[in-house]
Amino acid sequence: MYKVIFADDEPFALEGIRLMIEWEELGFEIVGMCENGEEALACIEACKPDLVVTDIRMPVIDGLELIERVQKAGSDPVFIILSGYNDFEYARSALRYGVKHYLLKPALDREWDAIIQLVIQELQHREQQKERNDLVAYRLVPTLLAQILRGEISATEENVGEILDPLVVGDQGWRYIHFEWLGGPEQELDARYFLSQKAHPIDLFGNQEGLVMPSVPDIKEWAQHVYEDLRQRGIECCLSIGPRVDSLCHIADSYAGALEASVHHFFHVSGGPLDYETIHHRQISYDLNAVSIVDDIHIAIEALQEKRVGELIKQMFVMLSANKTAREVVHLLVIRIVLKSAAVMREMGIDSEALPRVRDFLRREHRSLKEVEESLQVYMQQYLSQLKQHKDKFSGHPLRVIERYIQEHYRETLTIKDIGERFFMNPVYLGQAFMKRCGIGMIEYIHDLRIHEAKRMLCESNETIRVIAEQIGYANYHHFLKEFEKRVSDKPAVYRQLSKA
Numbered sequence: 259m260y261k262v263i264f265a266d267d268e269p270f271a272l273e274g275i276r277l278m279i280e281w282e283e284l285g286f287e288i289v290g291m292c293e294n295g296e297e298a299l300a301c302i303e304a305c306k307p308d309l310v311v312t313d314i315r316m317p318v319i320d321g322l323e324l325i326e327r328v329q330k331a332g333s334d335p336v337f338i339i340l341s342g343y344n345d346f347e348y349a350r351s352a353l354r355y356g357v358k359h360y361l362l363k364p365a366l367d368r369e370w371d372a373i374i375q376l377v378i379q380e381l382q383h384r385e386q387q388k389e390r391n392d393l394v395a396y397r398l399v400p401t402l403l404a405q406i407l408r409g410e411i412s413a414t415e416e417n418v419g420e421i422l423d424p425l426v427v428g429d430q431g432w433r434y435i436h437f438e439w440l441g442g443p444e445q446e447l448d449a450r451y452f453l454s455q456k457a458h459p460i461d462l463f464g465n466q467e468g469l470v471m472p473s474v475p476d477i478k479e480w481a482q483h484v485y486e487d488l489r490q491r492g493i494e495c496c497l498s499i500g501p502r503v504d505s506l507c508h509i510a511d512s513y514a515g516a517l518e519a520s521v522h523h524f525f526h527v528s529g530g531p532l533d534y535e536t537i538h539h540r541q542i543s544y545d546l547n548a549v550s551i552v553d554d555i556h557i558a559i560e561a562l563q564e565k566r567v568g569e570l571i572k573q574m575f576v577m578l579s580a581n582k583t584a585r586e587v588v589h590l591l592v593i594r595i596v597l598k599s600a601a602v603m604r605e606m607g608i609d610s611e612a613l614p615r616v617r618d619f620l621r622r623e624h625r626s627l628k629e630v631e632e633s634l635q636v637y638m639q640q641y642l643s644q645l646k647q648h649k650d651k652f653s654g655h656p657l658r659v660i661e662r663y664i665q666e667h668y669r670e671t672l673t674i675k676d677i678g679e680r681f682f683m684n685p686v687y688l689g690q691a692f693m694k695r696c697g698i699g700m701i702e703y704i705h706d707l708r709i710h711e712a713k714r715m716l717c718e719s720n721e722t723i724r725v726i727a728e729q730i731g732y733a734n735y736h737h738f739l740k741e742f743e744k745r746v747s748d749k750p751a752v753y754r755q756l757s758k759a
Contacts, residue, residue, distance in 0.1 A: 260381055261305055262544055263290040264299035265312040265324070266340065271363075275311055275340075278370050284378065295319025302328055307335050310379055314341040314348060320624045336377050340365070347390065399506070402456040406510055407434075407460060413507040420468075422506040433477060433758035434460075434512035438521055439493070440625060470509055473502040473667045481531040482527040496523040496625075497531040501538075522583045524667050525627055531595040543581045545688045548574050550713075550746065552591050556598045557710050561665060570634060571595075575631040588627060592634055599641050601697075604666075656681060660688070664700070668707040669731040674700055705741045712742060 262281065262466040262661040264492035266272045272291050281288055286309065302310060310328075325337055339352050339360035352360065358380075359373050376388060398520070402418055405411045411418060435457075457471030477499065484499050497683055500516030515534035522537050551574040558566040624630040660681055663674065677700070678685035692700045708730040715726045727738035742750050 259285050259287045260308040261289045262286045262309040262311065263292065263301055263305065263307045263335075264288070264290040265310065265316065265321070267313065267316045269293065270277075271313065271340075272489070273438075278365075278367070279374060284374060286425065295321065295324040298324055300326060302335065303331065304331060306333065309338070309377055310335045311338045311340065314339055314352075322352055322355075325352060329355060331404060338373060338377065364634075382630075385400050393507075400460060400470075403506065403509060404460045404462065407462060407468070407513045411509065418507070423522055430510065431469055431473045431502040431504050432509060433473045433502050434505055434509055434516050435471065435481060436496075436498040436500065436513070436516035436522075437467045437469075438496040438498075438520060439467070440495055468513070470506065470512075478531065478533055481533075485530050496520055497534040498523070498613070499531055499535075499690075500536045505516055521585075523626070524588075525579060525582055542580060542584045544587055545581065546587065546591075547581060548577050548583070550590055550596055551577070553593055553745075554710060557706065559595075559598055559602060559638075560644055561599065562642060564639070564646075567638050567642065569633055571631065571638065575627065579627055588630060589624075593632060596637070597635065599638070602645065613640075619735060628702055652654040656683070660692070664704060665707060668704050670703055671731065671733075701748055704731075706745070709742055709745045712750065713736070713746065713753065715756075716750055717757045723754075726750075 259282075264272050264275045266275065272293070276288065276291065279286075285632055289305045289307060290296035290298070292301050292604060295316045296314075298310070298312060298316075299319060301307075310324075312321045314543050316324075319327070320384070321339060321341075328335070337352070337355075337357045337359065339357055340363055341348065342363050352358070359377060360372060370415075399422065402411070402422065404645070406413050406418070413422070428453055457469045460468035460470060461467055471477075481497055481499055485495070498516040498520040498563075500512030500519070502552065505513045515538065519532045519534040519537050521542060522532055524666065526532060551570055555567060555570045555574070558570060572589070575582075578591075622632060660677060663677070663680075674685045674689050677683075678688045689700055696703060698706070711730050712726055715721060715729070716723075719726075721729070726737050728736075732738035739749070742753075746753055748756070
């Protein structure tokens with residue numbers, strides 16, 4: 259039924275309006291009978307009527323001011339103006355507000371019947387127009403928005419603007435909500451998520467979908483509810499909220515912001531939606547600060563130091579999380595570690611058995627930094643366990659014995675000649691064989707071990723740098739400085755200061 263409000267400062271006139279027409283039979287529900295314009299304005303704001311019948315002369319707020327203020331507030335009911343003979347010309351000035359229906363008091367029954375029929379026709383026309391607009395909004399608009407976000411059309415094209423510009427939602431504006439489905443078959447948004455919010459579903463690429471919806475005040479709470487509902491149904495997704503835009507023609511800006519926010523899901527441990535407006539200031543880092551730790555992990559891998567490898571990996575991921583290191587950089591560092599393990603496997607002759615696991619690890623899609631760390635830790639535990647099983651098989655190899663000897667005596671004065679004499683090997687052949695096996699010269703290998711130990715002592719002890727240099731095998735302090743800076747790119751004092759900071 260249509261809702262109608264009467265406004266007249268004469269109680270008998272109000273009662274006459276109510277009795278003049280069989281309102282209910284014509285499809286009207288009387289929701290307010292007001293005795294002045296101020297009361298009528300409040301009733302209109304509360305009840306949102308389809309029809310307002312008002313006297314032109316009323317105290318506090320007259321009929322014309324009532325019409326003006328209602329229209330400025332965004333409501334658009336049909337008005338019937340009632341006026342006495344002396345006010346008729348004044349009442350006709352309501353035409354500038356689009357009012358088409360007015361009656362002179364006292365109006366005859368046939369005049370009322372005629373004007374009510376015109377009002378009913380106008381209301382029916384409005385309903386039909388709204389249905390047509392809704393059809394455009396919920397069928398054509400999502401298609402246009404998807405084409406804009408996929409870059410297939412431009413929002414600046416004239417015919418696109420003609421369709422999108424009228425779709426305003428007061429001063430709320432619009433926001434884009436991005437869904438990225440994780441694992442399993444491709445999903446489709448349940449209609450109940452967007453119909454209740456007057457949102458437009460957007461079909462994008464592959465495992466991505468979106469919603470364009472009014473920027474309601476509780477949008478974060480709504481998004482959290484949707485996220486939790488999906489999880490209860492066993493559907494995993496990343497949900498990101500783009501910034502507010504005034505017009506649908508600018509929805510690509512909100513889309514871009516949602517994608518920018520979605521990058522942070524890689525670091526988002528607690529799960530749930532991410533809002534661009536609260537997270538966009540957090541910068542993603544592309545620095546390679548963790549490379550030095552990766553080098554330490556390589557040394558620990560070669561020495562089969564399982565506990566040390568685990569500690570260094572944990573330390574590396576603490577740094578990556580604190581720096582918000584980009585997913586691409588994280589994967590680059592992890593690949594370096596995994597490929598190093600593959601190289602050691604080949605040296606030990608077990609690549610045919612274990613390399614497929616390396617490939618599986620590199621192909622796996624890790625959704626979060628925490629998941630990458632857990633996966634790498636498990637992989638390295640399996641890898642080191644497998645290498646230890648083969649250790650006995652290769653422990654008798656002369657070069658392996660020499661390598662262990664160097665690891666145990668690198669603090670002493672060592673030369674290739676001395677080592678060759680100790681193990682009854684030609685120094686030239688020994689140097690070439692060691693290079694071929696380890697991919698590094700023997701003297702450089704000794705320096706690597708010494709500098710690695712120096713880094714540990716700088717971080718964990720308060721010994722002077724000169725004493726540390728002597729304890730790890732350097733008789734010449736300047737020689738130590740040269741080898742340290744060559745491998746670390748910092749002076750020992752700077753490295754100690756940075757590590758403790």
